[in-house]
Amino acid sequence: MPFAIELKSITKRFGSFVANEGVNLAVERGRIHAIIGENGAGKTTLMNVLFGLLQPDEGEIWIDGEKKILPNPAAAIAAGIGMVHQHFKLVPSLTVAENVFLGMEIRKGGLIDHKAQIERTASLSKQFGLQVDPSERVGLLSVGIEQRIEILKVLVRGARTIILDEPTAVLTPQESRELFQTLRGFVAQGMTVLFISHHLEEVMEVSDTVTVLRHGKEVATRPTAELTKSDLVQMMVGRFVSFDxxxxxxxxxxxxxxxxxxxxxxxxxxxxxxxxxxxxxxxxxxxxxxxxxxxxxxxxxxxxxxxxxxxxxxxxxxxxxxxxxxxxxxxxxIAHVPGDRLVRGVDRNASIALNMLMGRQDQKPWSRSGIIDHRYLTEQTTALIKRFDIRARGPESPVKSLSGGNIQKVVLAREFSGDAxxxxxxxxxxxxxxxxxxxxxxxxxxxxxxxxxxxxxxxxxxxxxxxxxxxxxxxxxxxxxxxxxxxxxxxxxxxxxxxxxxxxxxxxxxxx
CATH class of the missing domain: 3.40.50.300 (P-loop containing nucleotide triphosphate hydrolases)
Known part of the structure; x- marks a missing residue:
């Protein structure tokens, strides 16, 4: 039996940066296959290649045993691939059924057949255990119901393989469990799920197989039942990490x-x-x-x-x-580490040193008589870079050259090193x-x-x-x-x- 999805030696470059390097991925039909890795490991890039949002520089895509070229998402959808993004794309003023059929409305006599759309939505909802009211306005619904609608949009377009990108990020624990039950129902009907998540407990609970990516390369693909959470972490980062x-x-x-x-x-x-x-x-x-x-x-x-x-x-x-x-x-x-670090936490175009100075530019010993003490600033920034393990060339490195984790460390270093x-x-x-x-x-x-x-x-x-x-x-x-x-x-x-x-x-x- 051919694999539902087979990616062979996929390489994707952005200039000199290699996001995916020779990645091989074989996904069996009727399985929940998790893809995990640190930020920048290449997970999203690989899924965007599969969904036709990006074109691989090297490698091949095979779907149900047939080689495919997917120049755009429409081609991926036609090949049976659907993707539910982390940020939903629904119109609040429309009903559930109208959102499900948006862009592919059922028509009768040149007009939208709302009755047929409601009936088809209700039928799909019942078949896959996605309880929704087809006539309800989306703007009145919870995020858990909104996610069901996004999944129904994918199903109505004939998806046999569904990509879910961080699907539980906005769900309560109960809604997450309901989602997992739905996914198990999918695979019981012969469908396939690609599950991307940072939450390793979820991966352990819901997936059948796990592929780990590190630095754009496949590290391992193993049955989930053979692994522990510690195994997954060590494969992802190459060392033991404790979150007890x-x-x-x-x-x-x-x-x-x-x-x-x-x-x-x-x-x-x-x-x-x-x-x-x-x-x-x-x-x-x-x-x-x-x-x-x-x-x-x-x-x-x-x-x-x-x-x-x-x-x-x-x-x-x-x-x-x-x-x-x-x-x-x-x-x-009061010291403040904002939730939107790039908007309110840092000036991306400024150096690490100048970001450390923010809020202190008129305080001793950072400045005297309105004149910044650059020697002191450099010494303190160098010490904070070491203390917070900020991966950078030095105090003058621009913040925009850092990874998301290191940008966060810059914010923490500035806010935690004061006397608030x-x-x-x-x-x-x-x-x-x-x-x-x-x-x-x-x-x-x-x-x-x-x-x-x-x-x-x-x-x-x-x-x-x-x-x-x-x-x-x-x-x-x-x-x-x-x-x-x-x-x-x-x-x-x-x-x-x-x-x-x-x-x-x-x-x-x-x-x-």
Whole structure:
């Protein structure tokens, strides 16, 4: 029986950079085949080649035993390949059925046959266990339902092999389990799934086979059942990496940050925070969990002075800081690692040294009488490069020449090397590879040991359970509940993330 997908010696170059080098990939029909690797390992490039978004410089693509040339996604779709991207491409004002058939509408007498589209969507939904209401407006649905719609779009176009790129990034644990059940249903009907994920627990749970890429090359392809998570990590990075919960002494510090009944609106003037209250003590890491888009970004912006609150109070070391500018809040003793490091964290065109200077340019000993002490700046930047293991040629290297993980380390080095008593850390390991994640986690724990109060916002539950002393779960701009960091119950936290308090059966959606 021919392979569903066979990539033979695929090489893809971007100028002098080789993203894929002689990659071989053989995927059996009716299997869930995971593809993993660090950032820059070539996973996305390889899948873009398979889906016709990129053309290989060398190598061949075989689908169901036939050699194919895929000049564009339309050719890949015609060959039975479908791809569900991490960022959905739906029209909120249209119904589920209208989105599923967008661009290939069923027509009758020259008009769109809405009834036929609804019936076909309902039939596919039932066949593959993707529960949706074909007549519902997409803008009213959860991200989990939106993902089902994206999958239905692929299925209605005749896909026999589906590529899923980081499919659980915006899902609750329950929604992830529902997705895995759906994928198993696919393979039971003879379909094939290519599954790309940074979350190795998911890979171990759902996949049949794993291919590991490193530096653009295939390292290994093995049955998942023969591997452990540690095996996968060592194949990815070439060494042992531990993500177990970090040991720590109990917290007994005084309150550093106090947030009381905080409200704010987003850009659409919709309430993004709804009466949020909590405290963070010295030497404590408080985690904020939740599906992206439930107020975490707005909370970070209000605390850092980047967004005004409409009501409530924020106190730092007992002093009110509500409504202060970002500059004044930093001066009061808050350091901020933003979730969008390239937009608010660094100046990509400036050197590492100048990025380390940001926020310090008028402070001694970085400058005297308005004149920057370049010798001191170079010495301090060199020391921080070494301490945070920033892979760069030196202080004058432009930030834009660094990898995502090393750019993140630049931000952390600047924010963690000051004397701020409170650290606001938003998505510290977003988009960074496993080796950099381990180093970043270690540095966060060192800040805790130094007595800093830390608010850690992350969409990764394993990151929060490894680092946080307490975890607050947000949904629709409210704090749904609090859990101890060392006893995270996935079922309970998943219900809170979905807006349901355990035992209540009621959703908090729409609460005022």
């Amino acid at each position: 919960r970090r040991p720590r002494p109990p917290t007994s510090g005084k309150t550093v940050l106090e947030v009381e009944d905080l409200w704010c609106r987003d850009e659409r003037r919709v309430q993004a925070l709804r009466g949020v209250s909590f405290k963070v003590r010295a030497g404590e890491i408080v985690g904020i969990a939740g599906v992206a888009g439930n107020g975490q970004t707005e909370l970070a912006e209000v605390l850092s002075g980047l967004r005004p609150s409409s009501h409530g109070a924020i106190r730092l070391q007992g002093r009110p800081i509500t409504g202060l500018s970002a500059r004044a809040i930093r001066a009061a003793g 008593g409170f650290l606001l850390i938003d998505q510290p390991t977003r988009g960074v590879d496993i080796g950099a994640q381990e180093a970043i986690h270690g540095e966060i724990m060192r800040q805790r040991e130094a007595g800093k109060a830390i608010l850690l916002i992350s969409v990764q539950l394993d990151e929060l359970s490894a680092l946080a002393d307490r975890i607050l779960v947000m949904f629709n701009g409210t704090v749904m509940g609090e859990l101890p960091g060392d006893r995270v119950d996935e079922e309970e936290i998943g219900m809170l993330m979905a807006g349901v308090r355990p035992g209540s059966g009621a959703s908090a959606r729409g609460a005022a």
